[in-house]
Amino acid sequence: MSAPMSDTPDTAIPSGLASSSTAFDRTALADFRELAGRIDGNGPRYTSYPTADRFHGEVGDAAYRRALDACRANVPAPLSLYVHIPFCENICYYCGCNKIITKDHTRSARYVDYLAREMAMAAEQLGERRAVMQSHWGGGTPTFLDPVEMRHVMSALHKHFELLPEGEHAIEIDPRRVGDDRMELLGELGFNRISLGVQDFDPEVQQAIHRVQSYEETNGVVRAARRLGFRSISMDLIYGLPHQTTQRFSATIDRVLEMRPDRLSVYSYAHLPHVFKPQRRIDPAALPPAAEKLDILVSTIERLTAAGYVYIGMDHFALPNDDLAIAQREGRLQRNFQGYATHAGYDQLGFGVSAIGAVAGHYAQNARTTDEYYAALDKGQLPIVRGFETSEDDRLRKFIIGELMCNGTLDIPAVEASYSINFAQKFAAELVDLDKLALDHLLRRTRNRIEITPLGRLLVRRIAMVFDHYLREDALRPKPAAPAANDAKVIPLVRYSRVV
Incomplete structure (x- = not known):
C-alpha cells in the first residue's frame, strides 16, 4: 500500500x-x-458551513438588516432567491420538509400577501432593484398556489428584483396537480427549469408512503415541459423507502430513463419518526435492510452512469450537456441550500416561512410557523428567528x-x-x-x-x-448520557436545504 x-x-x-x-x-x-x-x-x-444546526437565536431583524446593508455595497453583483411555499393538499409520510397540509386555499391567499410584504422590506433595505441570476420556488408544493396567487408572487418579485432571462429560475412541482394549462402558465411566468417529485413508481411503495402518482401523470408533465421549451427537467427519487428492493427500484429507473430528465437527485430516506410525526405511519419492518439499501444505491449509480448520466456527487446526476455537468467540468460547481448549483456564489435571500438566506457572511432563517412569520411582518420586522455570523x-x-x-x-x-x-x-x-x-x-x-x-x-x-x-x-467535549429517543437531537439527511 x-x-x-x-x-x-x-x-x-x-x-x-x-x-x-x-x-x-x-x-x-x-x-x-x-x-x-x-x-x-x-x-x-x-x-452551508457552518451547518444549520449551528444557527442560534442571537441573529434577528437588526443583524440581518446590517447584512443587507453590506450586500447593498456589493452592487452590481446579482443575487440568488429562494421562495418557500409550505402548502400541500396531501401528506407524504416520508417528508421532512416544513409544510402545511390543507385544502383551504384562503390560507395561501393570505400567505402570498405577506410574502410580497417581506420582499418589499428586504428590497427597501437593499436600496435598489437588484439583478437575480438564480431563483427557486420550493416547499411544500409551490403549485398549490392558484394562477392568481402565482402571478401575485411573481409580480412582487419583478417589482423589487430583475430576474435575468439568462439566469436559472426553477420551481418544484407535483405532477399530480399540474396539467398543460398550468405548465403554460409556468413558462409564461418565466420559469425555465422544473423539478418533479417522483420518489418511486412501484404501486406498493407508493401506497406505503401515501403518494400515489402514475407514470402517465409524470410523463405528461415532462412532455409538456419539452414542448414549451423549458431548459432543464429534474426529478427526485428516494431510496430506502418501505417495500423497496434493488429489483423493484431498478424498474423505477427503467421508467425514469424512458423520460430522460436532464438532472436526477436520488436521496437516501432517513427514518426519524421521533422528529417527523408523519413517518410514524411508515412500518419500520417494511424498510429495506442496510445491505439492500446499499445495493439499491450502487445499482442506481451503475444504471444511471451507464445510461449516460454524469455522477455529480452525493445524490446528484446530470446529462453531460446540462449546465450542472458543464459547471463541474469547468471547475465552477458550487453548493447552496438547494444542493449542487451552477450559480451558488451569490448572496441568497430567503422568503417565506423557514426560508434561509446567506448574505454578506451571515446566515439568517425565517420563523417556522405562519403565526410567527405574520406577527414579525406586522411589526415591521424581517421575520428572522435565528442564524449565524461567519468568521x-x-x-x-x-x-x-x-x-x-x-x-x-x-x-x-x-x-x-x-x-x-x-x-x-x-x-x-x-x-x-x-x-x-x-x-x-x-x-x-x-x-x-x-x-x-x-x-x-x-x-x-x-x-x-x-x-x-x-x-x-x-x-x-465530554459525552453526556444518552437521551431518551424522543429527546434526541437529530439533524436528518433528507432535503437538508429545507429541513432544519
Missing part, C-alpha cells in the same frame, strides 16, 4: 471529476460496498469544503495566497486525518494538492467532515 502523501508531481495526478466519461469506476463501486458500513456515518450535507476561519473552511465536494480537488498554494495562511500548520490535525482516509484510497495528497479519487466521490461527505471545526470541537 502506498504512502498517503505522494511526492509525485501534481501534474501527474488526474482530476477525479474532470473526465468527460460518464461510466463510473466499477472498482470504486465494489470498494464502496465494503467501506460504506465502516466509515460512512450520519453527517452534514454541507449545503474568517468559517469562510476559509467553507471554501475548502466546497472545492472538495464540488470540484474534487484543492489547490493548496492558491488557498494559502488567498487566505494568507500556512496550510500545513493551520490544518496539521486535518492532514493527519486525511492521510488515514488516503489509506482507504479516498484521496491522494501532495504538498500542493488534495485530489479526491472516484471512490472518494462516493464518500465525499466523510472527507469534507475532516475540515469541520465544529465537529472537532464536539468530539473533544
Whole structure:
C-alpha cells in the first residue's frame, strides 16, 4: 500500500471529476460496498458551513438588516432567491420538509400577501432593484398556489428584483396537480427549469408512503415541459423507502430513463419518526435492510452512469450537456441550500416561512410557523428567528469544503495566497486525518494538492467532515448520557436545504 502523501508531481495526478466519461469506476463501486458500513456515518450535507444546526437565536431583524446593508455595497453583483411555499393538499409520510397540509386555499391567499410584504422590506433595505441570476420556488408544493396567487408572487418579485432571462429560475412541482394549462402558465411566468417529485413508481411503495402518482401523470408533465421549451427537467427519487428492493427500484429507473430528465437527485430516506410525526405511519419492518439499501444505491449509480448520466456527487446526476455537468467540468460547481448549483456564489435571500438566506457572511432563517412569520411582518420586522455570523476561519473552511465536494480537488498554494495562511500548520490535525482516509484510497495528497479519487466521490461527505471545526470541537467535549429517543437531537439527511 502506498504512502498517503505522494511526492509525485501534481501534474501527474488526474482530476477525479474532470473526465468527460460518464461510466463510473466499477472498482470504486465494489470498494464502496465494503467501506460504506465502516466509515460512512450520519453527517452534514454541507449545503452551508457552518451547518444549520449551528444557527442560534442571537441573529434577528437588526443583524440581518446590517447584512443587507453590506450586500447593498456589493452592487452590481446579482443575487440568488429562494421562495418557500409550505402548502400541500396531501401528506407524504416520508417528508421532512416544513409544510402545511390543507385544502383551504384562503390560507395561501393570505400567505402570498405577506410574502410580497417581506420582499418589499428586504428590497427597501437593499436600496435598489437588484439583478437575480438564480431563483427557486420550493416547499411544500409551490403549485398549490392558484394562477392568481402565482402571478401575485411573481409580480412582487419583478417589482423589487430583475430576474435575468439568462439566469436559472426553477420551481418544484407535483405532477399530480399540474396539467398543460398550468405548465403554460409556468413558462409564461418565466420559469425555465422544473423539478418533479417522483420518489418511486412501484404501486406498493407508493401506497406505503401515501403518494400515489402514475407514470402517465409524470410523463405528461415532462412532455409538456419539452414542448414549451423549458431548459432543464429534474426529478427526485428516494431510496430506502418501505417495500423497496434493488429489483423493484431498478424498474423505477427503467421508467425514469424512458423520460430522460436532464438532472436526477436520488436521496437516501432517513427514518426519524421521533422528529417527523408523519413517518410514524411508515412500518419500520417494511424498510429495506442496510445491505439492500446499499445495493439499491450502487445499482442506481451503475444504471444511471451507464445510461449516460454524469455522477455529480452525493445524490446528484446530470446529462453531460446540462449546465450542472458543464459547471463541474469547468471547475465552477458550487453548493447552496438547494444542493449542487451552477450559480451558488451569490448572496441568497430567503422568503417565506423557514426560508434561509446567506448574505454578506451571515446566515439568517425565517420563523417556522405562519403565526410567527405574520406577527414579525406586522411589526415591521424581517421575520428572522435565528442564524449565524461567519468568521474568517468559517469562510476559509467553507471554501475548502466546497472545492472538495464540488470540484474534487484543492489547490493548496492558491488557498494559502488567498487566505494568507500556512496550510500545513493551520490544518496539521486535518492532514493527519486525511492521510488515514488516503489509506482507504479516498484521496491522494501532495504538498500542493488534495485530489479526491472516484471512490472518494462516493464518500465525499466523510472527507469534507475532516475540515469541520465544529465537529472537532464536539468530539473533544465530554459525552453526556444518552437521551431518551424522543429527546434526541437529530439533524436528518433528507432535503437538508429545507429541513432544519
